[in-house]
Amino acid sequence: MIDDTSRQVAGWVRADFGLDLTTVDEVTHGADQHARLWRASCADGARYAVKLSGGGTPAGLVVAAHLAEQGVPGIAAPLRTPDGGLRSHRSGRRLSVVPWVSDRRALGGPMTEAHWRAYGELLAAVHAVPVTDELVRLLPRGGAAYRRIVAATRATAERLRDPDPADPAGPLVAEMAAVWSVAADQVSTLIREVERLAADPAGAMVVCHGDPHLGNLLLGPDGQVWLIDWDDAVLAPIECDLMFVTGGVLAFATITTEQRAAVLAGYGSADVDPRRLAWFLAVRALDDLSDWTSQALDTGASVADRARAADVVRGLVSPIGLVVLADAALLDLGQAG
Structure with missing residues (x-):
């Protein structure tokens, strides 16, 4: 169907990428607050993912194109504009078009053993690609934002610990404070250890x-998988990606011994x-905790969106959540030392 917004998007895609879209349907299951995604198709049946991105890095499209080449x-290689570009700019965001490769999301699966193995093969192939001068110039370093993440976590903790009576979030603050209290010691440990271990030498x-994570993995027949959404691509040691496997959590779901x-x-x-694995786990845990808590406290968001964010926060501090897993990985370091 084509409503007013979809008609506008179709016009942008026609003008910028030369595609005539016949259907444009928004997809709302993503977690990226800074992006909007549409599933679109042409008269010949070809389907595309049309995305407006405001976060991450534009280098992600360069990386995806380079890996495909x-x-x-x-x-899935991004489509190019008539002048060879990988994106255009609309409404202050990056507009990109990528083939829609599958409707089957790994999140919710089911994934076969062949899918899990192919997922590992895909990560290995990505990590084996030579790093070009262009990628060095364009890609941020993995974990480089840890200071901002630590600061955001401390600010959120202070907001929950000493609420302002004038805070418009009011009851939401009290609710999130109760959730955070379950893992207060672990959060303090993560903050301390992230800062301490940041001085350790980085790997290759x-x-x-x-x-x-599984939300960015699509499934095909015969164990085929696709890794999508490269907005957060970085240059980093392999632990930056492998923490999603060896760290024990893959976006709202645990990974079993057999799957790992x-x-x-x-x-x-x-x-x-x-050490690097524990550090990346801890940084990610703090980032997720502070970010999802901010979403839960966002009085401008819908009740449903705030409730979903609050549920994610509860999951993060649960016995199998990322905060607890990261804390356990840091504890193991201490015992090994």
Whole structure:
């Protein structure tokens, strides 16, 4: 169907990419507050993911195109504009078009053993791609935002610990304060250890997706997988991506021993450093905790969106949540030392 917004998007795509879209339907299951996504199709039946991105880095499109050109399986190459560009600019955001490769999301699965193995093979192929001078120039370093993340976590903790009577979030603050109290000690440990371990030497830098959880993985027949949404691509040690496997959590779902074994069998030999792994886990845990809490306290958001964000926060501090898993990884470091 084509409503007013969809008609506008179709006009942009026609003008910028030369595609005549016959259907444009918004997809609302993503977690990116800074992006909007549409599933679109043309009269010949070809389908595309049309995205307006305001966050992440524009280098993600360059990375996806480069990986596809290098023959990395499971990468959908972005379409180019008539002048060879990978994006245009509309409403202050990046407009991109990528083939719609599958309707089957790994989040909710089910994933077969072949899918898990292919996921590992795909990560290994990404990490093996030579790092070009262009990628060095364009890609941010993985974990480089840790100071901002720590500051945001401290600010959120202070807001919950000493609420302002004039805070428009009012009861929401009290609700989130109760949730955070469950993991107060773990959060303090994560903040301390993230700052302490940041001084450790970094490992070899490779191209990393930066956010390869199940929500960004699509499934095909015969164990085929695609890794999508490269907005958070970075240069980082392999632990930046492998924490989603060896760290035990893949976006709102735990990974079993058997599933982990299948991924690592596909990935092959990997010298995973436990200190770097624990550090990336801790940074991600703090980032997710502070970001989703901010969404839960956003009085401008819908009740449904705030409730969903609050549920995510509860999951993060649950016994199998990322905050607890990251804290356990740091504890293991201390015991090993």
